[in-house]
Amino acid sequence: MRKVTKAVIPAAGFGTRFLPATKAVPKEMIPIVDTPTIQYIVEEAVNSGIKDILIITGRGKDAIMNHFDNSFELETVLERENKTELLKAVREVSQMVDVHFIRQKEQKGLGHAVSYAKQFAAGEPIAVMLGDDVVVNDKKPCLKQMIDKYEELGGSILGVQTVDHSQVSKYGIVDGEKISDRTYKVNSLVEKPRPEDAPTDVAILGRYIITPGIFECLERTPKGAGGEIQLTDALFLLAEHEPVYAYDFEGKRYDVGNKMGFLQATVEFALRREDLRDEFSEYLKNLNAQL
Ligand code: G1P
Numbered sequence: 001m002r003k004v005t006k007a008v009i010p011a012a013g014f015g016t017r018f019l020p021a022t023k024a025v026p027k028e029m030i031p032i033v034d035t036p037t038i039q040y041i042v043e044e045a046v047n048s049g050i051k052d053i054l055i056i057t058g059r060g061k062d063a064i065m066n067h068f069d070n071s072f073e074l075e076t077v078l079e080r081e082n083k084t085e086l087l088k089a090v091r092e093v094s095q096m097v098d099v100h101f102i103r104q105k106e107q108k109g110l111g112h113a114v115s116y117a118k119q120f121a122a123g124e125p126i127a128v129m130l131g132d133d134v135v136v137n138d139k140k141p142c143l144k145q146m147i148d149k150y151e152e153l154g155g156s157i158l159g160v161q162t163v164d165h166s167q168v169s170k171y172g173i174v175d176g177e178k179i180s181d182r183t184y185k186v187n188s189l190v191e192k193p194r195p196e197d198a199p200t201d202v203a204i205l206g207r208y209i210i211t212p213g214i215f216e217c218l219e220r221t222p223k224g225a226g227g228e229i230q231l232t233d234a235l236f237l238l239a240e241h242e243p244v245y246a247y248d249f250e251g252k253r254y255d256v257g258n259k260m261g262f263l264q265a266t267v268e269f270a271l272r273r274e275d276l277r278d279e280f281s282e283y284l285k286n287l288n289a290q291l
Pocket of ligand 1: 110130132133170171172173191192203204205206230231232
């Protein structure tokens with residue numbers, strides 16, 4: 001079985017939910033505490049054994065490329081001023097993994113964006129990671145859990161969790177049979193159903209391991225929900241001729257593409273930081289007393 005060493009991060013969206021911030025700054029560069037959201041995704045990939053990352057960008061996303069590049073001027077200044085910790089942090093970002101970029105010329109949906117990864121995949125399975133979903137698991141990163149499942153089962157794996165029934169219309173929803181603790185064999189998939197039409201509350205949450213057969217399926221996928229070419233629809237086509245599984249991953253997932261989820265991540269990530277925890281929790285306690 002081919003090992004999963006490549007990850008694809010679609011990052012071409014306009015980020016309209018974060019306007020005006022995203023007018024000139026890619027939404028993937030908006031920081032949680034002091035680190036751009038896309039860096040958390042890249043770190044999860046690296047900590048899961050991924051060696052190459054393809055970021056699918058679009059117009060106005062140059063800041064993402066600069067972030068993962070060397071920054072000669074900044075590094076020179078930090079070195080001169082003996083700011084070793086900061087210098088280390090800046091260098092680590094550009095050295096942690098090989099990052100490749102391709103620009104999606106038209107915005108025709110997530111499935112269309114992923115189809116740009118065909119050459120990069122070169123016949124190997126790929127991980128697809130969506131930047132709006134940040135998942136925390138200190139023991140085993142979400143993507144590593146999924147790679148392990150892929151190695152056990154040998155088919156595409158969709159990362160899922162059960163969501164509140166009222167939220168199903170935000171997600172790709174999975175219908176399948178449970179084959180073991182936390183694992184389903186997928187029978188059908190539906191993108192963003194109305195709650196009354198949703199077969200289950202099991203939602204795809206931004207992590208996928210996908211076999212190369214997906215590219216032929218994407219070519220055959222018509223426009224779906226929202227008039228876009230949906231990855232979920234292509235995965236449904238794939239499930240018709242090879243097994244596709246869903247894995248209920250362990251970890252806390254934040255929807256950072258949504259203002260409320262972003263605020264929760266900001267507060268909780270700050271509380272997890274040793275350098276901020278004490279002062280910030282004291283502040284929160286005082287604030288809470290005033291509410
Ligand atoms: C995308 C996918 C959807 C998935 C979701 C996870 O939707 O199309 O199937 O459940 O990500 O966050 P988007 O959030 O881009 O509308």
